Amino acid sequence: MSSSYPQVLLVEDEPAQREVLAYNLEAEGYGVAKAETGDEALMLVEEVEPDVIILDWMLPGVSGIEICRRLKTKQETRAIPIIMLTARSEEADRVRGLETGADDYVVKPYSVIELMARVRTQLRRVRPASVGERLEYDDITLDAETHRVARSNQPIKLGPTEFRLLSTFMEKPGRVWSREQLLDRVWGRDIYVDTRTVDVHVGRLRKALCQHGGTDPVRTVRGAGYALG
Numbered sequence: 001m002s003s004s005y006p007q008v009l010l011v012e013d014e015p016a017q018r019e020v021l022a023y024n025l026e027a028e029g030y031g032v033a034k035a036e037t038g039d040e041a042l043m044l045v046e047e048v049e050p051d052v053i054i055l056d057w058m059l060p061g062v063s064g065i066e067i068c069r070r071l072k073t074k075q076e077t078r079a080i081p082i083i084m085l086t087a088r089s090e091e092a093d094r095v096r097g098l099e100t101g102a103d104d105y106v107v108k109p110y111s112v113i114e115l116m117a118r119v120r121t122q123l124r125r126v127r128p129a130s131v132g133e134r135l136e137y138d139d140i141t142l143d144a145e146t147h148r149v150a151r152s153n154q155p156i157k158l159g160p161t162e163f164r165l166l167s168t169f170m171e172k173p174g175r176v177w178s179r180e181q182l183l184d185r186v187w188g189r190d191i192y193v194d195t196r197t198v199d200v201h202v203g204r205l206r207k208a209l210c211q212h213g214g215t216d217p218v219r220t221v222r223g224a225g226y227a228l229g
């Protein structure tokens with residue numbers, strides 16, 4: 001169930017700062033991947049597919065700015081929000097000036113609470129259900145805070161797996177998810193589950209969503225997977 005939680009990639013070479021941040025991110029319920037260098041960060045981005053990246057400016061080897069620039073020019077990674085950590089306010093000015101594409105920046109020494117708030121702000125954009133937002137799609141509403149789902153104002157009862165499936169679909173309507181991607185997101189990549197299990201739960205979700213009538217909002221994309229709408 002872990003990977004329906006947001007994944008944060010934390011790139012910071014100073015061990016003490018890295019551990020404090022990792023501890024706080026985990027306390028927020030996020031999965032945390034840690035990198036000490038830019039090269040390690042680039043490798044982990046592909047492996048973890050993080051929802052948010054916290055990136056220190058000053059790193060040994062490839063700098064944070066360079067990492068940011070590379071990630072923001074690549075099609076597959078440009079949508080991942082990056083929060084830059086900078087040592088001084090002049091550097092913060094340079095982050096803005098250089099137009100690296102960083103989505104936000106925080107000046108060291110920062111308040112951990114403030115940084116956690118910034119992470120949440122970015123997640124609200126890319127993974128709204130994961131931070132308890134209320135989602136709407138057509139006549140379906142999903143309240144991630146109270147775990148209530150309704151269609152045309154009639155409550156829909158869902159099991160935990162179907163709820164996570166629907167959250168995933170509703171965060172990105174129209175996006176086609178492969179069975180493997182849904183397994184990663186909904187079940188967690190550490191758990192072995194057969195891809196046919198996805199079909200079973202999508203079937204249950206469809207049935208639940210149509211219990212009061214209405215058309216099936218989930219689309220089967222042949223050879224690709226599933227999408228909402």
Ligand code: CA
Nearest residue numbers: 013056058059
């Ligand atoms: Ca550093």
